[in-house]
Amino acid sequence: xxxxxxxxxxxxxxxxxxxxxxxxxxxxxxxxxxxxxxxxxxxxxxxxxxxxxxxxxxxxxxxxxxxxxxxxxxxxxxxxxxxxxxxxxxxxxxxx
Amino acid sequence: xxxxxxxxxxxxxxxxxxxxxxxxxxxxxxxxxxxxxxxxxxxxxxxxxxxxxxxxxxxxxxxxxxxxxxxxxxxxxxxxxxxxxxxxxxxxxxxxxxxxxxxxxxxxxxxxxxxxxxxxxxxxxxxxxxxxxxxxxxxxxxxxxxxxxxxxxxxxxxxxxxxxxxxxxxxxxxxxxxxxxxxxxxxxxxxxxxxxxxxxxxxxxxxxxxxxxxxxxxxxxxxxxxxxxxxxxxxxxxxxxxxxxxxxxxxxxxxxxx
Numbered sequence: 001x002x003x004x005x006x007x008x009x010x011x012x013x014x015x016x017x018x019x020x021x022x023x024x025x026x027x028x029x030x031x032x033x034x035x036x037x038x039x040x041x042x043x044x045x046x047x048x049x050x051x052x053x054x055x056x057x058x059x060x061x062x063x064x065x066x067x068x069x070x071x072x073x074x075x076x077x078x079x080x081x082x083x084x085x086x087x088x089x090x091x092x093x094x095x096x
Numbered sequence: 097x098x099x100x101x102x103x104x105x106x107x108x109x110x111x112x113x114x115x116x117x118x119x120x121x122x123x124x125x126x127x128x129x130x131x132x133x134x135x136x137x138x139x140x141x142x143x144x145x146x147x148x149x150x151x152x153x154x155x156x157x158x159x160x161x162x163x164x165x166x167x168x169x170x171x172x173x174x175x176x177x178x179x180x181x182x183x184x185x186x187x188x189x190x191x192x193x194x195x196x197x198x199x200x201x202x203x204x205x206x207x208x209x210x211x212x213x214x215x216x217x218x219x220x221x222x223x224x225x226x227x228x229x230x231x232x233x234x235x236x237x238x239x240x241x242x243x244x245x246x247x248x249x250x251x252x253x254x255x256x257x258x259x260x261x262x263x264x265x266x267x268x269x270x271x272x273x274x275x276x277x278x279x280x281x282x283x284x285x286x287x288x289x290x291x292x293x294x295x296x297x298x299x300x301x302x303x304x305x306x307x308x309x310x311x312x313x314x315x316x317x318x319x320x321x322x323x324x325x326x327x328x329x330x331x332x333x334x335x336x337x338x339x340x341x342x343x344x345x346x347x348x349x350x351x352x353x354x
Binding site: 019035037039040044058062 | 111112114115116117118119121122123128129131132133134135136137139141350
């Protein structure tokens, strides 16, 4: 699972972060090192869809936070993933 | 690093450029990072906002006017060119028609893909936003139809010019209505590809039309008039420039996530 948008939403669910902190956090909890271009491409799309929003910039660092729509989208995505994980976990023993 | 940022659309750079630059300057910039940024910049240019782009519609409309002038200019061109000299102009003329068909198909696909969202939007405030434009476009179409009937029944140069003016007015009125409606619609995933297809077909049409014009003019210098050429060139170049600007500088934004 390496959808950059979902990784960013998951990271922001623990609080606002700027780009550098997002990269570090995602690498820590998912073991995935996103490229800067990939990160900002996903941030662009998430902000366009109103799932995240910028807070006041500190210097050139711009923190982002989840919007209520972002929290709902993240919950929906996680519920969908959970169903897939549960189905896989249930079926896997039968195939081995 | 600033050179890499130049790869992004200007509007994207204005919004996110400083943040991305700060991030790039705080990390070791490996070749992998450079490739990642280049790929992301290309994606921003290709995908853009994904919203139906008014500039593409307007560019195509202007191009269609140039195409109408070209169609009128090229009528019966075979009669003035000796059979032995028709090879190149025939191939060029066929290429014009094929490329124009591809461009028209791309526009049609975009309209069809946007249609369900448009119909849904009509019931959610969209009707109030576009009803005036739709009314004007409908009236312009009725006027064009009336002019067509008048020309068919009575002919005359004045009626012919009135027909051209009313058809062009109708085309622009529908373009304005479509552009107004398009601004309210959700992104199309294939928007970038359709824009490229439309702009690419325009380039192909213009290239083939230029080959046709030169080959016909060399065999029959008086066949293609300067006034016709000026009209064709003005509208096709303007159309291509406007549609091309939508390819070169799309809005920031994009695809459905997660």
